[in-house]
Amino acid sequence: DQQVKQNSPSLSVQEGRISILNCDYTNSMFDYFLWYKKYPAEGPTFLISISSIKDKNEDGRFTVFLNKSAKHLSLHIVPSQPGDSAVYFCAANFGNEKLTFGTGTRLTIIP
Amino acid sequence: DVKVTQSSRYLVKRTGEKVFLECVQDMDHENMFWYRQDPGLGLRLIYFSYDVKMKEKGDIPEGYSVSREKKERFSLILESASTNQTSMYLCASSPSGRTDTQYFGPGTRLTVL
Numbered sequence: 001d002q003q004v005k006q007n008s009p010s011l012s013v014q015e016g017r018i019s020i021l022n023c024d025y026t027n028s029m030f031d032y033f034l035w036y037k038k039y040p041a042e043g044p045t046f047l048i049s050i051s052s053i054k055d056k057n058e059d060g061r062f063t064v065f066l067n068k069s070a071k072h073l074s075l076h077i078v079p080s081q082p083g084d085s086a087v088y089f090c091a092a093n094f095g096n097e098k099l100t101f102g103t104g105t106r107l108t109i110i111p
Numbered sequence: 112d113v114k115v116t117q118s119s120r121y122l123v124k125r126t127g128e129k130v131f132l133e134c135v136q137d138m139d140h141e142n143m144f145w146y147r148q149d150p151g152l153g154l155r156l157i158y159f160s161y162d163v164k165m166k167e168k169g170d171i172p173e174g175y176s177v178s179r180e181k182k183e184r185f186s187l188i189l190e191s192a193s194t195n196q197t198s199m200y201l202c203a204s205s206p207s208g209r210t211d212t213q214y215f216g217p218g219t220r221l222t223v224l
Binding site for chain 2: 004006009032041042043044045046049051089091093095096097098099100101102103104
């Protein structure tokens with residue numbers, strides 16, 4: 001049972017435009033959400049997070065939005081750059097250190 | 112800089128062999144984790160440890176065991192490797208809070224023939 005879902009396996013975006021990556025979850029107990037980025041042959045690296053008491057968190061070009069009623073979060077990257085090409089995983093947790101990850105979205109930025 | 116290292120980048124083993132995957136972190140983190148990454152399934156937690164000699168099962172512990180004798184080292188053991196354990200294995204560590212960032216190693220690509 002996939003509690004965290006990323007329904008788009010891949011996404012291509014023109015350089016300079018906005019990239020929007022989506023994530024849905026089913027477990028209403030989740031109260032902390034994260035995005036990780038993964039380049040080939042490297043481990044995932046933390047990008048940005050959001051607590052369920054907020055609906056938006058910004059860090060430079062990256063913004064995460066949380067819609068608790070829809071159990072949906074999204075990551076916006078503006079403007080998109082070639083170095084943003086990677087696989088993006090959303091993750092969620094509650095209660096302990098265990099993270100539940102989504103299946104990932106491969107983002108390709110077209111120069 | 113946090114560093115998480117894994118003993119091998121690539122490993123090829125035969126069905127039935129006992130396999131050890133080693134992970135070492137240099138930041139005195141309390142928590143350590145083992146995940147596997149498979150296409151279309153994302154990262155799935157196998158086991159995690161929140162202290163020396165302490166462990167908890169993750170979502171897919173079957174066929175695996177772990178050992179944490181020292182704080183900096185967390186080992187994943189495949190007692191009798193099977194072809195369905197061919198995967199990318201990722202180790203991570205984090206401080207002690209549940210919202211603390213997990214830092215990942217580069218991964219070990221294990222192929223079981």
